[in-house]
Amino acid sequence: MIKIYNTLTQKLEDFKTVEPNKVKMYVCGPTVYNYIHIGNARPAVFYDTVRRYLEYKGYEVTYVQNFTDIDDKMINRANEEGIEVKEVAKKYITAYFEDTAKINLKEEGMIRPKATENIKEMIKLVKDLEEKGYAYASEGDVYFDIEKYKENYGELSHQKIDELVSGARIEVNDKKKNPLDFTLWKAAKEGEPFWGSPWGKGRPGWHLECSVMSYKFLGKDFDIHGGGQDLIFPHHENEIAQSKCGYGGNFARYWMHNGYINIKGEKMSKSKNNFFLLREVLEKYEGRILRFFILSSHYRKPIDFSDEELKMAExxxxxxxxxxxxxxxxxxxxxxxxxxxxxxxxxxxxxxxxxxxxxxxxxxxxxxxxxxxxxxxxxxxxxxxxxxxxxxxxxxxxxxxxxxxxxxxxLGIDIKYEKKIDSNLTKDLIEFLLEIRIDAKKEKNWELADKIREKLNNLGVEIKDGKDKTTWNLKN
Ligand SMILES: [Zn+2]
CATH class of the missing domain: 1.10.730 (Isoleucyl-tRNA Synthetase; Domain 1)
Incomplete structure (x- = not known):
């Protein structure tokens, strides 16, 4: 029997699926405004391994992971690069697949929806929430009304409303009734991309897309919702509020959250300049080694990223x-x-x-x-x-x-091993290298001649230059 530590109950629970032998899982994906960093690689590798293991155990798995392709970071990046938001998305989604191909994510059958492909459905959810009294419009924005959901708000992060108000970094503005009310729809400013809506031109709030896309592909009750632990509040808390109030049902049964990747005991951050892009790391280490490194720790624990650790994994x-x-x-x-x-x-x-x-x-x-x-x-x-x-x-x-x-x-780790090379082939290759060395000497290319001698020596082949002939033997 599989057991999962559920953030919602803070307990290790027996895994019972909504439908027999089927697992439906949703994992929050990256905002595609930049190349992904190794902190994004951890959930990608880990939840991919969850999927693989569930399939190994005979489950049929539906796995959805989104791309956030519209939000403030996307807009800022588009302005910085002087291109349109959709071009930013295209560029970094392409880069995402280039990078993650090297860490061997199983793409077969995977559903990867984009926020901008689901705007109509998002507007519908906001409208439903407004009609049911869980949301209110305010100067072109629409907010979720926490007052209407206060009995359950905080159930995932295990905090009370007043603790959340004082402890969290939440945006305060005059348009909200309560500081915890969060944006469902945001009015577009001059020059920003927008979609038409009953509240005017605007774009969806970030939390909305995951409620909508999980519902679209998995329904109102599904099995696993995953993501990094930094998403518990407010993102996942808000997803629960939107989905339960908008669609009914219980949303996800099991909430899984992976720990951070630290550098020298500290969380990666751009300001501390201890920040690694996945593609930078992959220039130094093969993806399968990084994957082995990530899976060598328990997913809920923090892992320290360093050359020494990666070398040990190797x-x-x-x-x-x-x-x-x-x-x-x-x-x-x-x-x-x-x-x-x-x-x-x-x-x-x-x-x-x-x-x-x-x-x-x-x-x-x-x-x-x-x-x-x-x-x-x-x-x-x-x-x-x-x-x-x-x-x-x-x-x-x-x-x-x-x-x-x-x-x-x-585990999704490519095993690189070759059978022992036929000994005749080895012999022929050594002889061939010696011929090249003789030619190099004739051309007075001493550098190449020495390089061949050194390389062979390191491989355990000793070369002896005689008067007319060069001989070799294997060192013991
Ligand atoms: Zn999400």
Missing amino acids: QGLRRIENTLIRIDEELENIKDIQDENIVELEKTYENSIAKFELSMDEDFNTAKAIGAIFELVKSINIYLDNGITKEGKETIINIKNYIKKVMIDV
């Missing part, structure tokens, strides 16, 4: 890959001897499968699940010290396929 991933390479090498040399260790390994294998699933079942604890893979890898390496026997072959192949399956399909 080493960890290589340890798994090297074990797979080693298995392939040993499979070419099956031993016909008594196998005293295979029973032990089979046991570890079974435990590892169980532990992986138990960990993932318990609030998607990817860190613990990866730990289970490492335990298995350690045992295989001990087993391989004696070589693979006829008796052990099948188990070893099963283990290899299992590791590949959970790493690639569930």
